[in-house]
Amino acid sequence: MTLIDKNPHEQCVITGFAPGSKKYRARLLAMGLTRGTRVKLIRRAPMGDPLEIELRGFRLTLRRDEASIVLIQIGRHDGRGPHGFGKKNRGKHCE
Amino acid sequence: MDLGKKTEENIVNNFTIALAGNPNCGKTSIFNNITGGKQQIGNWPGVTVERKEGKLALPQGEARVVDLPGIYSLVASSQDEQVARDFLMGGEVSLIVNVVDSSNLERNLYLTTQLLELNIPMVILLNMYDLSIQKGLDIDSCLMQRLLSVPVLPINAINKQDNQAIKDFFIEMPIKKGYKETLSLPNELEDFLNKWSSLVVDNDLYIDKKNALIRYLEGDESYLKSSLSENLTKQMNQEIKELESLLKDPSDVILADYRYGFINGICQKTVRIKKTVTSISAQIDGVVLNKYLGIPIFLVVMYMSFGFAMTLGNYFVSYFDRFFGWLFVDSLRGLLEGMSSPQWIISLVAEGMGAGLQTVATFVPVIFFMFFILSILEDSGYMARAAFITDRFMKSIGLPGKSFVPKLVGFGCTVPAIMATRTLEKKRDRYMTIFMVPFMSCGARFPVYAMLTASFFPQSSGLIVFSIYLLGIVLAILTGLLLKNSLFKGEISEFIMELPPYHQPRFKHIMLHTWRRLRDFIFRAGKVILLMVFILGFFNSLGIDGSFGNENNDKSLLTTVGKAVTPVFKPMGIEQNNWPATVGLFTGIFAKEAALGTMTSLYSQIEGQRIEETSINQLIQRYFNPWSAYAFMIFVLIYCPCLAALAAAFREMGAMMTLLMSVYLTSLAWIGATVFYQVAHGHDYKWVIISIFMLIFMVISLRSLGGWADKKVKQ
Ligand SMILES: Nc1nc2c(ncn2[C@@H]2O[C@H](COP(=O)(O)OP(=O)(O)O)[C@@H](O)[C@H]2O)c(=O)[nH]1
Ligand SMILES: [Mg+2]
Numbered sequence: 187m188t189l190i191d192k193n194p195h196e197q198c199v200i201t202g203f204a205p206g207s208k209k210y211r212a213r214l215l216a217m218g219l220t221r222g223t224r225v226k227l228i229r230r231a232p233m234g235d236p237l238e239i240e241l242r243g244f245r246l247t248l249r250r251d252e253a254s255i256v257l258i259q260i261g262r263h264d265g266r267g268p269h270g271f272g273k274k275n276r277g278k279h280c281e
Numbered sequence: 282m283d284l285g286k287k288t289e290e291n292i293v294n295n296f297t298i299a300l301a302g303n304p305n306c307g308k309t310s311i312f313n314n315i316t317g318g319k320q321q322i323g324n325w326p327g328v329t330v331e332r333k334e335g336k337l338a339l340p341q342g343e344a345r346v347v348d349l350p351g352i353y354s355l356v357a358s359s360q361d362e363q364v365a366r367d368f369l370m371g372g373e374v375s376l377i378v379n380v381v382d383s384s385n386l387e388r389n390l391y392l393t394t395q396l397l398e399l400n401i402p403m404v405i406l407l408n409m410y411d412l413s414i415q416k417g418l419d420i421d422s423c424l425m426q427r428l429l430s431v432p433v434l435p436i437n438a439i440n441k442q443d444n445q446a447i448k449d450f451f452i453e454m455p456i457k458k459g460y461k462e463t464l465s466l467p468n469e470l471e472d473f474l475n476k477w478s479s480l481v482v483d484n485d486l487y488i489d490k491k492n493a494l495i496r497y498l499e500g501d502e503s504y505l506k507s508s509l510s511e512n513l514t515k516q517m518n519q520e521i522k523e524l525e526s527l528l529k530d531p532s533d534v535i536l537a538d539y540r541y542g543f544i545n546g547i548c549q550k551t552v553r554i555k556k557t558v559t560s561i562s563a564q565i566d567g568v569v570l571n572k573y574l575g576i577p578i579f580l581v582v583m584y585m586s587f588g589f590a591m592t593l594g595n596y597f598v599s600y601f602d603r604f605f606g607w608l609f610v611d612s613l614r615g616l617l618e619g620m621s622s623p624q625w626i627i628s629l630v631a632e633g634m635g636a637g638l639q640t641v642a643t644f645v646p647v648i649f650f651m652f653f654i655l656s657i658l659e660d661s662g663y664m665a666r667a668a669f670i671t672d673r674f675m676k677s678i679g680l681p682g683k684s685f686v687p688k689l690v691g692f693g694c695t696v697p698a699i700m701a702t703r704t705l706e707k708k709r710d711r712y713m714t715i716f717m718v719p720f721m722s723c724g725a726r727f728p729v730y731a732m733l734t735a736s737f738f739p740q741s742s743g744l745i746v747f748s749i750y751l752l753g754i755v756l757a758i759l760t761g762l763l764l765k766n767s768l769f770k771g772e773i774s775e776f777i778m779e780l781p782p783y784h785q786p787r788f789k790h791i792m793l794h795t796w797r798r799l800r801d802f803i804f805r806a807g808k809v810i811l812l813m814v815f816i817l818g819f820f821n822s823l824g825i826d827g828s829f830g831n832e833n834n835d836k837s838l839l840t841t842v843g844k845a846v847t848p849v850f851k852p853m854g855i856e857q858n859n860w861p862a863t864v865g866l867f868t869g870i871f872a873k874e875a876a877l878g879t880m881t882s883l884y885s886q887i888e889g890q891r892i893e894e895t896s897i898n899q900l901i902q903r904y905f906n907p908w909s910a911y912a913f914m915i916f917v918l919i920y921c922p923c924l925a926a927l928a929a930a931f932r933e934m935g936a937m938m939t940l941l942m943s944v945y946l947t948s949l950a951w952i953g954a955t956v957f958y959q960v961a962h963g964h965d966y967k968w969v970i971i972s973i974f975m976l977i978f979m980v981i982s983l984r985s986l987g988g989w990a991d992k993k994v995k996q
Contacts (some may be wrong), residue, residue, distance in 0.1 A: 210775045212500040215537035218388045232575035233673035240792040242387040247669050252775045271416035
């Protein structure tokens with residue numbers, strides 16, 4: 187699932203990137219959207235787009251269709267982390 | 282690069298300090314503090330990105346301080362970022378002062394990891410220390426200094442005392458080269474870097490070869506272009522592919538993982554979270570960006586701020602107009618007459634130059650207040666919220682949300698609106714917005730509409746004027762769509778915007794910002810205005826018999842030309858006897874409100890009577906009919922913006938783009954007015970067909986100019 191399918195205030199973890207513009211990905215990476223980073227969708231703009239997310243203690247806005255390259259899973263830890271949260275949830279949708 | 286020497290002597294002449302850091306981390310505040318009042322602002326060679334340079338006096342000599350545009354990474358995506366990157370990697374910098382927002386440490390340190398690799402002497406200023414404490418963070422800057430092996434100083438740029446601390450820091454700190462090996466990369470990647478750095482030929486590379494390779498992997502190809510043959514590049518790309526399939530990830534993702542891994546390590550050791558504080562910004566945003574309240578609040582904020590700016594600005598305009606009119610025109614004329622100078626000198630100096638200066642002066646109050654408000658909106662952090670709310674509107678035109686604001690300003694005055702496009706990062710976005718701004722009907726066009734509607738549509742004047750404003754908005758959107766698919770086809774930038782915490786705007790900072798932009802207008806745009814007003818004024822004053830002082834009478838050269846070109850406007854309903862309307866359109870280029878004055882004064886001269894207030898409407902009714910009046914309003918809405926606006930556009934986009942814009946607008950105005958008039962009243966469909974052909978021709982021309990515009994935008 188990707189960043190845009192989430193409900194506001196759900197805690198998620200970035201798992202990777204879908205193929206897409208390398209330039210855009212580079213900017214996201216610089217902003218700290220690396221694998222294993224926790225993100226929270228704060229809100230959508232009044233007209234549904236863009237999205238406001240929180241990560242690493244700051245807030246960022248991304249457009250829905252552009253942000254769709256960010257893959258996430260619900261929860262607090264990356265699947266590879268020591269707590270092994272991911273196995274249980276891998277492949278599950280966030281609804 | 283011979284940095285070693287400089288390092289030993291610590292600070293010497295010709296010492297260049299570059300302030301580098303994320304946007305909004307306080308670079309400019311620090312810059313202003315340490316350079317004091319003495320600073321120069323110019324542009325980076327060849328581009329319009331602002332370059333701020335100042336001097337810092339140190340006991341060892343004077344250092345040059347350069348305030349760079351904010352960057353998140355050394356991989357540049359916008360022009361501003363390229364400027365910063367090229368400066369940092371151009372071999373000119375003796376000391377990097379990396380300003381880090383300590384309340385947002387992780388993300389700020391990302392750039393730090395890249396800067397460290399440049400192997401240039403570096404110090405870190407942990408700015409916004411007050412905010413990080415407020416946030417409940419406790420940062421061990423000494424430990425950080427040890428871990429990063431570069432000097433680290435925690436400061437609060439707003440605090441005066443820290444100012445001296447920064448200077449002392451520069452003087453006393455043993456300035457070392459950056460610590461290069463920050464990252465311990467996977468072995469495969471290390472091997473790759475080691476292998477290929479020996480194959481890179483050192484062609485005017487100011488940076489380390491291995492670093493150039495890392496830059497390449499992170500997505501910046503510019504540093505290897507000339508140092509690796511085509512064959513080798515191909516081979517290397519192949520190897521990168523193999524490497525990436527081995528490591529199961531693109532190399533840029535891996536590098537970012539490792540950078541942030543390194544940063545996490547540092548932060549875990551140096552930052553203690555003492556208490557968790559719910560930030561006030563988040564609470565404010567809960568209201569300001571609320572699903573239902575967001576848009577109404579946005580509209581109220583815009584209405585109040587620009588309403589305030591326009592009201593206050595316009596209040597002073599009449600005083601400025603009268604005072605500078607008296608000073609530059611009347612007194613100057615009086616003085617020259619006193620010296621019994623010939624009439625032509627008086628005309629040239631007083632009506633030409635004097636009137637030009639007067640025009641520049643009358644724009645000062647409006648621009649001042651507009652920039653004042655814009656600076657407050659920017660400094661407080663609300664501008665980013667406005668962009669968040671309006672982004673949806675702008676996205677379809679391929680512009681970022683922020684470009685909404687200059688358009689709003691355009692309803693007040695086109696000049697500050699054009700200058701407000703500076704708040705946009707990308708040149709393409711700036712240019713496109715400038716093309717769209719003139720469609721927002723400015724305050725100066727309003728009197729023309731008011732007069733014509735009062736003469737012909739007294740019952741429904743509100744509706745008629747509203748329809749004109751609406752037409753402007755529709756045409757702006759259509760223009761945006763057209764440009765997106767023709768002139769400015771270039772790739773649309775993705776939208777990634779930080780929502781910075783709200784700051785309390787600081788008066789001094791804002792005044793400085795406002796003053797800089799105002800000064801820029803006066804000295805740069807002012808020159809063009811002066812010249813153009815001078816030329817037009819000259820032809821207005823010059824009679825066909827070679828005499829002077831014929832302003833707005835039927836002997837003036839401008840009038841003669843006006844009469845001669847009136848047939849051009851016949852398809853939109855301006856009959857030959859209505860040549861004053863044509864002259865009005867010319868003088869409207871000085872300032873839109875001047876059109877009305879010219880027309881009424883010419884009408885009254887023709888009619889040979891002084892117009893009383895009550896008879897102006899009747900007079901206008903003699904020369905227009907309702908349809909031609911409306912067509913005329915359409916024309917006034919769209920055609921070439923006034924000289925001051927042109928000068929501002931010239932300042933931002935250069936001569937050719939500005940020319941193209943005026944031609945586009947004027948042609949479109951003619952087409953719009955003609956189609957309306959002929960369909961509604963004239964019924965001479967030949968003109969409609971001609972208009973359609975003109976439109977098609979325009980679209981094709983704009984499309985074929987796409988390549989040229991692309992180059993200009995990328996310059
Ligand atoms: N509280 C606090 N605010 C700061 C500090 N330094 C800068 N600011 C504010 O941060 C904002 C951005 O500063 P500016 O110098 O324009 O950042 P730049 O974009 O890096 O040039 C301004 O509103 C400053 O008033 C600081 O140390 N503490
Ligand atoms: Mg700045």
